Amino acid sequence: GAGVSQSPSNKVTEKGKDVELRCDPISGHTALYWYRQSLGQGLEFLIYFQGNSAPDKSGLPSDRFSAERTGGSVSTLTIQRTQQEDSAVYLCASSLPAGTHNEKLFFGSGTQLSVL
Amino acid sequence: GDSVTQMEGPVTLSEEAFLTINCTYTATGYPSLFWYVQYPGEGLQLLLKATKADDKGSNKGFEATYRKETTSFHLEKGSVQVSDSAVYFCALSDQLGSSASKIIFGSGTRLSIRP
Numbered sequence A: 001g002a003g004v005s006q007s008p009s010n011k012v013t014e015k016g017k018d019v020e021l022r023c024d025p026i027s028g029h030t031a032l033y034w035y036r037q038s039l040g041q042g043l044e045f046l047i048y049f050q051g052n053s054a055p056d057k058s059g060l061p062s063d064r065f066s067a068e069r070t071g072g073s074v075s076t077l078t079i080q081r082t083q084q085e086d087s088a089v090y091l092c093a094s095s096l097p098a099g100t101h102n103e104k105l106f107f108g109s110g111t112q113l114s115v116l
Numbered sequence B: 001g002d003s004v005t006q007m008e009g010p011v012t013l014s015e016e017a018f019l020t021i022n023c024t025y026t027a028t029g030y031p032s033l034f035w036y037v038q039y040p041g042e043g044l045q046l047l048l049k050a051t052k053a054d055d056k057g058s059n060k061g062f063e064a065t066y067r068k069e070t071t072s073f074h075l076e077k078g079s080v081q082v083s084d085s086a087v088y089f090c091a092l093s094d095q096l097g098s099s100a101s102k103i104i105f106g107s108g109t110r111l112s113i114r115p
Helices: none
Strands: A005-007 A010-013 A019-024 A031-037 A043-050 A053-056 A065-069 A075-079 A088-095 A111-115 B003-006 B011-014 B019-021 B023-026 B032-038 B045-050 B056-059 B062-065 B075-077 B086-097 B100-105 B109-114
Touching (some): A005 A088, A010 A019, A019 A088, A019 A111, A031 B100, A043 A065, A043 A075, A043 B100, A075 A088, B003 B086, B003 B100, B011 B019, B019 B109, B023 B086, B032 B056, B032 B100, B045 B062
Parallel strands (some): B011 B109
Antiparallel strands (some): A005 A019, A031 A088, A043 A053, A065 A075, B032 B045, B032 B086, B045 B056, B062 B075, B086 B100
């Protein structure tokens, strides 16, 4: 497709289970971002990739959260031992190489995660 | 660290009113500044941007000027329409180096326009 694709669009899980969220960026976009949007809240930065490396992981809320990107394309965000406070919309965005003053982010539709 | 602060909503205006949504930032370097918009049921999309001091970004009748002296990037529109109802996010690009940037968003301001 032409846009950023995220799957699943909705995920309901039980507390304590692990979940894996997937993001497929726009072809050719080397920068990839994960954000979290809680109900009524703004966008919380989680992690950013330039190619396959993550220069800044400071936004990950705890060691239960991890992310990887392989082949400079698809990224997965994994949340282990989910808690109710993890419930939110997880947004992925991609952009052309940074540092070119062209940091326009293209967002996916998000994954709505509900932890029961 | 770098941060973005924007006025809390919700903001409710009548159609054709003048709009200002305040945004100020804290940054150690020379960030690029952005306004993103999220219309009901849609994903976030870039509204406008400015990459250096005194630059003015504009789109769809909205404007924002990069003010380095006041570290601000306020969003303005002279005459709002019902279709402008959305959540608006101010953001900055944290230039970590020549090849990387982290984009930080404010908390968002919900705007509702009455017919």
